[in-house]
Amino acid sequence: MAVAQRSPTARSLWDGQLGARLGGAIPYLLPALAVFVLFAYYPLLRVLYLSFTDADLLRSPRWVGLENYQKMLLSREFLGSLSVTTAFALAVTALEVGVGMALAFLMQAKTRFQSLLRGAIFAPVVVSTVSAGLIWQYMMNPNGGPLNAGLQAVGLPPLGWLTHPETALASVILISFWKGVGLPAVIYLAGLQAIPKELQEAARVDGATAWQVARRITIPLLAPTTMVVLFLSLVGTFQSYGLILVLRTEGGPVGATNLLGYHIYQNAFQYFQMGYACAVSVFLFLLLAGLAWVQFRLSERRVHYQ
């Protein structure tokens, strides 16, 4: 940004030689846009249409206007699911941004365990969700699983983990974090690698502590990466439900792990309520779009200050 302001002519460097401006950009955009239109936006329009119908995918859909949306907003299950999903998404996102960045610092540090650490943080990302479900089902067994054994060894009371309404969501958050933090950590690591070492070294020479360097120089320089991670985490966690399937909580106990993605899945493919599932999908899409918009406005402001 700063560079662009210093030399405004550099901004449109590659425009002139490509003739008409839109015409110049189209060949670059077309491959991606074609895929998006065909496999995302065209079906999204169909979803939008179906959300106004009583589609069950068995008979031809009948127009019902806003009925699905009305049903959704009045449904206790949907509202419960929305609040569970929000808590889940915010918690996992906060963990992925905070701990993900911290882990990236650690992964960058020159230690004899560097490769081991880099492998270890990323390994859970690679393991299939089904296996992750098996592992954690076992780890979190309230009846003498390793986690409760550990708690009891240090004199703490055992927990119900996935089996109790009060701890089930926190357990799913923990598993999601373990399974997912490798991605933001790697993105942060890539961001760290791209920061010129000279900046940090110069500051160290000037007598700044490592913490000061991180806080004043590195973390602000990572702001664009944080934007990426924040955005991806939010968008991903609001939709995710794979773990719910493999942990076999079926959204429970008492709806404690009923994520919106699961709510959509159940309605579409178990309850024959495709129209309703489409309405919830449209809602989720709009919610995420709104969140992204807010995030971009906020980050734009911050980048300007900088």
Place this chain on the structure above:
Amino acid sequence: MNSKSRRWWGQLSLEGLSLLMALLFLAPLLWLFLGAFKAPDGLFGGPLLPQEWKWENFVEAWRSAPFGRFLLNSLVVSSLTTLSVGLTSALAAFALARMEFPFKPLAFVLALGTLMIPGDALLIPNFLTIRNFGWINSYWALIVPFAASGFGIFLLRNAFLQTPRELDDSARLDGATPLTFLFRILLPVNAPALSALSVLTFLSSWNALVWPFVATNRNEWRTAQVGLASFNNIEGNTNIPVVLAATFIVTVPVLLVYFLAQKWFIESAASSGLKG
């Protein structure tokens, strides 16, 4: 002396913390790894180490589905998807980061918006589309719908925006065309971002399950995750150690890709003298 000992302690705590975090993240996987060698009755109740190392679990896992073909399919599909995503993202991100044109914000929003569409509702419309194209049971069905990624465009655009524009100036003075600039200079400079994108794309393609099931029904076109899924049934009538062994088989190739990409992006970032 003082600062030297402080640095020594600092290094020691870094080493200790690194080891601790690595172990914390690996501990659950250790159970998976060791479990792959156990008999079913020793898995949940028995000691952590297998009483008898059952290598035959791996043989049985390998035999229980055509894993050779599945792995090959996964490799082809994931590699080609990664390549396409890299290409389409780089092109679009270049236009978004370096060109001025009407509707630019709209193009960017369209790219980002794809990340926000809940996937389940799209299954059936997309099934109809690929069916109309005659792509059921083909690599096309598994690759083309994922050949572009809003995330990729987002990531590379951000990286390109951060790359100093002085590079453009000097390249232009050397007479480079936009495409040579993009592929010879801009992308190599942004190798860390590109390799992060490649790892993530490869991974999500490798781990995809729902769509490959919908888009194929013959083993010739199915992927390794489908092989893994074939161990599940609702009655619990499954040899879990064999499932763990199969997980192992399916996971190792991706870890390998990760380590290669990681080595590459760290080296390319370190060796690029082009850094501003």
Place this chain on the structure above:
Amino acid sequence: MGKHSRWMVALGVAAVLGTPGLAQSKPVEITLMYGLGGRLGEVIRATIDRYNKSQNEVVVRGEFADSYEGVLQKALAGIAAGQPAADLLQLEVALWPRLAAAGQLTDLSTLPGFKTMYDSFWPVFRRQTDPDSDGKIYAVPWNNSNPVTYYNPQLLQKAGFGAPPKRWTEYREFARKVKEATGVPALAIPAFPWVLEGAVFSNDGEMVRGGKLALNEPAALEVIETWTQMIRDGSAVVENANVTQDFVAGKVAITFQSVASRPGIKALAGDKFKTNVRVANLPYFKRPVVPVGGATLAIPKGIPQDHVLAAWKFIQWLNTPEQQLAWIKETNYVPVTRATNELRAFQSYLLTEQGLGQGMLQLPTARPRPADPGYVQAIQEIRKTLEDVWLNNRSVEPAINDLVSRTQSLFKQP
């Protein structure tokens, strides 16, 4: 459409009545889409292989679709595309009535040899496949099971019991003693309402009556109260996903699961299976009743007639006593036809291990699960309510009343 299907029939008839030589040289290839993996998937593939080798008129190709939901997804996609996903679908018992009601399944009752086969079914399966008794049959039972009591005789022994009680009314006292003597909960009670259905039916109650859930009627309330008391005094726990592991590890004395769970329990128990696992009848209140569950085979609408007939031949083959026996030996599902029961090999197989015959013994008192379209969704609400009562300590009656009133809209006819 009419003209079209008439052509299809004509073609089909031609194919069937056509020269035998032609039929032999060109077998009809059909696809079977199934949703069971693991050992069961292997057994299905082996069964298909055996059939293909046993004759040369039909070739069946199995297509694995991940799970019952996966089969449904592909079936729905096929309907949307106007081309059925497969010639034969494995549909979970709760799912096929919706497809049938929408006219998406082929009526099997007019196919050759139907009546003989249908008459050989256990009554429960005749009811299951024809809930409205209109004579039209859209699905035939394939893999079916009912729940039984798995118990740990070692733990029961400590409390001086040789076997669990037959009736739920005796369970409270029994459970208290087992818990006292062993320190572990006597039983794990599932919130998923399969066992509940059996208990309610056995108390002369109903799950659905008069267009709503009938769980607030005295019969059902008695069941729920009985269970809740055991959970509240600590002699029972709410079943969770670890129940089989806990059971074989001796951390709970009794679990109620499908007869088809037996191979899985056996694998986890290993050598201890013989000494630590026994099977008894599902407990009841007034008279023994068990619910059946599982999946059926159905032929979608729009399949060419020669494929329909080929698929039908395969179904008939699956229902022969010999094939039933082979299937049951591998899977521990229950036989669909009574003829299987008359096989001497079947009877001697049941004697090879304690409790193997329990599922079959319970068949005469079996009832289908509720077939109301809204019930699939109501199951999740029942589950949620029971968890709320048991884990959050809500009182039974208000919670059940709330359940009944909030699920009422599910049972309105669409």
